[in-house]
Amino acid sequence: MPSMTSIAPHTKAKGLKPGSRRPAKELCSECGLCDTYYIHYVKEACAFLNQQISELEEIAHGRSRNLDDENDWYFGVYQQMTAARKKQPIEGAQWTGIVSAIACEMLTQGLVEGVVCVQNTPEDRFQPMPIIAKTTEEILAARVNKPTLSPNLSILEQVEQSGMKRLLVIGVGCQIQALRAVEKKLGLEKLYILGTPCVDNVTREGLQTFLQTTSKSPETVIHYEFMQDFRVHFKHEDGSIEKVPFFGLKTNKLKDVFAPSCMSCFDYVNSLADLVVGYMGAEFGWQWIMVRNETGREMLALVEEQIDTKPVISQGDRKQAVQQSIPAYDKGVTLPMWAAKLMGVVIEKIGPKGLEYARFSIDSHFTRNYLYLKRNHPEKLADHVPEYAKRIVNQYQLPTH
Template sequence: NLSVLEQIEKSGMKRLLVIGVGCQIQALRAVEKKLGLEKLYVLGTPCVDNVTRAGLQKFLETTSRSPQTVVSYEFMQDFRVHFKHEDGSEETVPFFGLKTNVLKDIFAPSCMSCFDYVNSLADIVVGYMGAPYKWQWIVVRNDTGKEMLELVKNQLDTQPVISQGNRKPAVQQSIPAYDQAVTLPMWAAKLMGVVIDKIGPKGLEYARFSIDSHFARNYLYVKRNHGEKLEAHVPEFAKRIVEQYKLPE
């Protein structure tokens, strides 16, 4: 909650670490100079697809076998949603098995018009989408980010980034599929999940798949709902990504 920023000046605090998603970090950077800090460290995560409170309920009820015991969930790079339950068990559901026709309106309007997926104002970003399953992906953006990584480097197992497959056909197919809310029966979704796990984009190419498909979806959302703001709102880098694909009207 960003209201905590009001307490910083009064507290006399001089060094601060903030962890947040892109829109929180944008707000933080806007007031950074007024906080009276000697040093600010910003650790970001990539972020996409936050849901409204009502949307969350709908998502859990339509997707999980036990909605009331879910403690967290994540759309992971193996093309499955991973739910963690109170008893420590994990449940996975293939992306292609989601009831898209019912779930189309669960995302917050802010997130449907967001283009800061990769948290571009953080010093260092930690996510999973550019790494193989079970690994994390670290992007260091500047000297402060380097300093932060140096502090923990000797506690980390690292390996070079990988990139496999070709995201472009998968992104192109995902655009009309989402737009028309295509929903597969679970047996077909599971089969598709196994196939895409074998031949689909991995590592950096999965991250690009996720960024490109979300930017295309969000571009269409802004165009259809706030057409007059499209030109000014969508950043140039996002326009260049979206231009690579054929979009419905």
């Protein structure tokens, strides 16, 4: 753990005003830490100023990734991995609502006094509004992804002021890295962390560009996901699903949409959460769960009765598809829609499934992000890219310039 002064942060620092430049500059993911007096610790805590995943893994899980084990490169430290879905899905959740269900149980069974989660503002369904939920209604109102950078940690001052001692935080990798770094400063008896994987996040303006370039009806999209069938599924207000093949995305227009923080991120699988709930390591229609430590095990046990589970599978070979996607993305190649659809159908039949699909997605994003960092922030390559990510990237041939 890096050395941090023991002086109370509120006597030393004040959160920055909205809109002002953050210490991580363009790489800032707006995780919210700098909106609070915990900005005092930003140099050590910020995921983009001080990448320290392996040190924090030791503290959170008792060990860091075993670099001799390829599974650890990809998925981090875990005790158990499973595919699961809620027997009765929560209406309007991103998938079947396992995240919201666990949070509700933790609150009603008294494990925690509050849950940090993200609702949206009344005016805009995609504008994130982090809250500390104290009722199950408030947790359920935060269901579904806000596919935008969300300042979840901006509520940290409220946590201290509320006097809460037991807290659940739901969040994505960059938020959780900063949270772990200041965990001991929060005065909590117990912090539970429920993470989701996260990739390709955008600012609110970037989201608008993405929707307008990709969907036929951007204003009616309720939520979307990059699915295991190699298509983006947009769900619209009337319940209809629009599917757009990955290979037909207008990459030349979308290149600058993703936030620079997400183009420099190597923590896709939320390495420091106690429990991770995503989808990409599971077959279509199922969610993917990784229990990282004993706390995560305790959390998952709360919903055992509510979910069906099955073992994860791994089929196919991703390597060629990843290698081919590197120059295609780099040059901003867009296939005509008929070719993109055809390619989608073929790859869905013979392409990677289960954990191999997750590896496909991790490889594609890590190689892209490595190139981005090399070109835009070469001084950060050595320290910011974790060793496991370097090993993943080294499996491929990257353009030399």
